[in-house]
Amino acid sequence: MSVFKKPESHADRLTTADERGRRIYVYPAEVKGRYQRLRSLAHTVLIGVFLALPWVRVNGSQALLLDVARRRFAIFGITFWAHDAPMLVFIVGGAALTLGLATALWGRVWCGWACPQTVFIESLFRRIERAIEGDHLARRKLDAAPLDADKAFKKAMKWGLFTVVALVVTHSFLAYFVGTEALATMIRSSPAKNPASFTFMAVLSGAILFDFGWFREQFCTVVCPYGRFQSLLMDEQSLLVTYDTNRSDCVSCNRCVQVCPTGIDIRNGAQLECIGCTACIDACDDVMARLRRPLGLIRYDSAAGLSGKPTTALRPRVVVYGALVALLAVGLIYNVATRRPVEATFVRAADTPYTEISATEIVNRFKVDLSNQSFEDLELKLAVDTGKPGTAAEVVTALGSFKVAGGRKLNQEAFVKFPKSLLASGHATVTIRVVDPAGKTLTAEEVTLVGPYR
Numbered sequence: 001m002s003v004f005k006k007p008e009s010h011a012d013r014l015t016t017a018d019e020r021g022r023r024i025y026v027y028p029a030e031v032k033g034r035y036q037r038l039r040s041l042a043h044t045v046l047i048g049v050f051l052a053l054p055w056v057r058v059n060g061s062q063a064l065l066l067d068v069a070r071r072r073f074a075i076f077g078i079t080f081w082a083h084d085a086p087m088l089v090f091i092v093g094g095a096a097l098t099l100g101l102a103t104a105l106w107g108r109v110w111c112g113w114a115c116p117q118t119v120f121i122e123s124l125f126r127r128i129e130r131a132i133e134g135d136h137l138a139r140r141k142l143d144a145a146p147l148d149a150d151k152a153f154k155k156a157m158k159w160g161l162f163t164v165v166a167l168v169v170t171h172s173f174l175a176y177f178v179g180t181e182a183l184a185t186m187i188r189s190s191p192a193k194n195p196a197s198f199t200f201m202a203v204l205s206g207a208i209l210f211d212f213g214w215f216r217e218q219f220c221t222v223v224c225p226y227g228r229f230q231s232l233l234m235d236e237q238s239l240l241v242t243y244d245t246n247r248s249d250c251v252s253c254n255r256c257v258q259v260c261p262t263g264i265d266i267r268n269g270a271q272l273e274c275i276g277c278t279a280c281i282d283a284c285d286d287v288m289a290r291l292r293r294p295l296g297l298i299r300y301d302s303a304a305g306l307s308g309k310p311t312t313a314l315r316p317r318v319v320v321y322g323a324l325v326a327l328l329a330v331g332l333i334y335n336v337a338t339r340r341p342v343e344a345t346f347v348r349a350a351d352t353p354y355t356e357i358s359a360t361e362i363v364n365r366f367k368v369d370l371s372n373q374s375f376e377d378l379e380l381k382l383a384v385d386t387g388k389p390g391t392a393a394e395v396v397t398a399l400g401s402f403k404v405a406g407g408r409k410l411n412q413e414a415f416v417k418f419p420k421s422l423l424a425s426g427h428a429t430v431t432i433r434v435v436d437p438a439g440k441t442l443t444a445e446e447v448t449l450v451g452p453y454r
Helices: 034-055 082-106 109-113 116-133 136-144 149-178 180-188 195-215 217-223 226-233 279-290 316-337
Strands: 064-067 072-075 078-081 240-243 298-301 342-348 361-372 378-385 394-396 402-404 409-419 427-435 441-450
Touching: 034 064, 034 109, 034 116, 034 149, 034 180, 034 279, 064 149, 072 082, 078 082, 082 109, 082 226, 082 316, 109 116, 109 226, 116 136, 116 149, 116 195, 149 180, 149 195, 195 217, 279 298, 342 427, 342 441, 361 378, 361 402, 361 441, 378 394, 378 409, 402 409, 409 427, 409 441
Parallel strands: none
Antiparallel strands: 064 072, 072 078, 240 298, 342 361, 361 409, 378 402, 378 427, 394 409, 427 441
């Protein structure tokens, strides 16, 4: 393992790779300051939400459930099935455009403040590492030292705790896909009973250990594509972590380099490897405060701001991103608001449009398709409203009610019996309601009844 050296400015390679392409391992120093306190609070909230959300219930369902195997999904009390996939256009598109909007305004705020890669490494894995192996100088010295009992003990303890954290994260992540009840059952059962889930958990745990425990900043600079296309989303007025080249207050203490988790020198300008974690801001402000010089030598600013140009948040790309996000949000809200727990389709029987069962009564036969959009089994009945006081009609079914399993469809036949007096010019429009046992209307459809022309 290579010992960390101050990265030099090379246009043809990453700062964490030497001239032969070998990794230069980064040992970032700990830093304290206003931004790190805010980031620590944000990370704590995000981790708490991640761990607690699967156990929260909304309208009887898991707050967030993505059960791909059974093709059912629940998002804060709203249930979706595989046939609701078009709604993903609003959700996925809205998320992507929101990220684009945030990037246009605040640069890589996602990477430094909310990305799971950053959140778990900074708030869990690095803290465990510091507690066991010491500060950045002690960790560097320990890695360079030959293997002995003390080094073996510290490494075993660190990776043991890493494994525990990885298993907790993996199980919580799995709960989003199988449900907490199924997860609890799996934990108490033999892995042989759930080979697919066990394999998924083992592979994901191994990936988390490899990434969060060792690969770390290499994922951000080598694997993640976001850093490469962020330049397409930003302009000269986007806020970034920047170094003010117009000031001559830098004392070349290299503290900003020592605390950087990706090993860059922010004084070299905007770089692919910068994740906007603000560690260099707090480190530089601490040095400036000790020297009694103005703070903000490294700060959040834009290229336009550093050049003294006027800045504004309302610029074309921000307006376009914002408008598209609002449009998708409205579309999602409308589709959710108009979505019914039960979908019903009534198709008239083609062979016999109507039957006269007496001199005064007629029967129309319909094929009924009922689709239960919820996760719960429902018992449904049909009722008909003629819209004409004193004129009654009746829906007749074989069993009186329909039992439709959650997420399932049911095809049945129904007969609508009505008096001839309801007809005008051989037809009449009525409303057939689908109700639950308590009489609550779940959906309603207008149908046309036909009979002999009078």
